[in-house]
Amino acid sequence: MMKNNLSGWKNVYSFTLNQVLKGKAYRISFFIMALLFLASLPVASMLLFNNTGNGDDTSPIKKVYVNNMTSLEISFEDVKSMSPFKHIMFETVKGDYNFLVNHVSEKERTSVILDISEENGAYILHLSMAKDGPVKDIHIQSLGDALSKSFTNRRMASLGIGSEQLSMIQTPVEYKTTMTDNAGAEVIEESTAISFSEYWFAYGVLFFVMMGTVLTGSQVATSIVTEKSNRVVEYLLTSVKPLALMLGKVLAMMTSTLIQMLSLVAALFASNMISSLYTADGGTLLSQLLPDDMFANINIINFIICVILVFMGLLFYAVLAAVAGATVSKLEELNEGLTLFTLSTLVGAYVGIGAIRTLMGSGMNAYVIFSLLFPLSSPFILPGAIQVGRASPLIICIAVVLLAAFIVLLFRFAARIYEVLFLHTGNTIKLKQLFKISKDSV
Known part of the structure; x- marks a missing residue:
């Protein structure tokens, strides 16, 4: 039965994806975003290092x-x-x-x-x-450093302090505080808190995924409502089942969004490499602004896991948006119909933001673990947590299983109600009515 309901989804998928990729709005927006990502880091490098010259260059100060x-x-x-x-x-x-x-x-x-x-x-x-x-400021800074060093040497010389003694005085003193148990053995307490730079990295990943989720969901819902309002859906349903139509559209919109997201990530990496042309020592901008161990956990395996998590998150929210979009019949009512989708996205995003702040303040705790496992928030926070090394393999596995279970449950729910929703015209269907339709379809 399910197989018959899904028959023809591949045709819907290929047709919808082809139409989206050929659309002017998609191409123009993608071109603008890619251009901004490519230019962002080189422009920042030029602004930060435009006055930086070789240390042996003659100062313009006369x-x-x-x-x-x-x-x-x-x-x-x-x-x-x-x-x-x-x-x-x-x-x-x-x-x-x-x-x-x-x-x-x-x-x-x-x-x-x-x-x-x-x-x-x-x-x-x-x-x-x-x-x-x-x-310029850089010339003042260079001369100031030389004057400060000269002034310090003069002061030390007037006090009878030589270079060796000065070096000894300026040697930093390192100390370490340890805790021991009753037997005198050292008790090691490893901090799980993230740094300020890691906080902003995880926050950036969360925001990037959230924007992709909102973009995919809104495109799916708009496409469905447009076809319902134009009566196009009545012709489509003569050859394709409603569930196949939904699946094809969802996967097509997800594919177009993933193409954009992965391309923008590639553009950002290229932008970072180009930025090395404008830095003082030839290094990339991110390597100079971020700690050396910032990207220690970024590797091909973790990247693939993150892509899978983002894909599953997009699928979950896209199906939710498809169901929400099918509850209305006019584009004017779309905002009202997407209330459930919008609230779910906001809840997931804000739970993730709270967890990131908690990670920076106190490290791993029950709330952070909950946010990593909670299906509404895990697609937003888990990719960033993996890249900063705060998600264990066990947590990742449990989160994937829970998210997959939620996707299956949502898909089964959609399968029961989607034919009724697609043929529905009139007032917006409320959440309570959706459960009633699902119950009657069993």
Whole structure:
């Protein structure tokens, strides 16, 4: 019986997928998103590193006006011995300070002002430059680092502290606190909390999957309601069963969404590789902004598992959207009909967001495990949790089984009611009526 009800779904699938992929709206939106993903990281690299040059490049700063408000006598010979700064003139401030500030801002834009002051036992070095002049923040930073190092060496020399003693003073002190049991053995407590970077990575994966889910569900529901309102469905049902029509449309929309999602992931990887052309050391942007061990758990096996989980999640929510869309007869009523789908998506997403925040704050606990297993939220949070190493194989297996069970139950429910829904015209069918139709169809 089920086999007869599904007869013809492949034809519906191929026809619907072909129509979607040929659609102008799909192609234009896909092109725009792919272009944005490709350009995002290179543009960010250009904005972050556009002023970065080689460390041996000559600084555009021509003169430094020194406003020394301390009792220290400072020489800048060691700074002038450095290749980028050997041409710089250091001149003590004479005359009106405010006049000098205006002069540098308006006329002598290749000069900077160095203020040296003492406050609460600490020395403060402050560099000022002309706004929108040839001297940029990166040049001030480079000169500031050289001045700070020179100033520290001068201070230590005046105190009789040599380079070896200074190195010893500046050596970081590492310590470790351990707990032991009554026998004196160390008690190891491994933290399961995620870092701030891992939090945003998992959050980004959740948001990406949620957008794919909403896109697929809305496309499925809109397609079904459009055909019902145009009476096209009456012609389709002469050769294809309602359940086969639903399955074909659901899988076609899922395929088109997965093509977009996987292509955008590939575009992001390509964008990251292109970003290396604009960084200071030739490394990719993400490698510089994120910790080295951030992607330690990303491998082909975990990626395949994540794709399977996303596919199952899309299937579950797409069938739910198909059922919800078939409860209405007009496009104007679609928002009302999709209430159940929208609420389910929001519940799953917010449970996942809460779990990610809990992971960052306190690590694994009962709530996080529940969110990883709960079929409404597992498609959103589990892929990110796998990639940051917070989902064990046992949890993954249980989550997949539970999600598969929910998909089977939802599909059986849809099989009982879908023929009635597809032929229904009139007021929106409520949830209570759906269960009544399902009960009468047994």
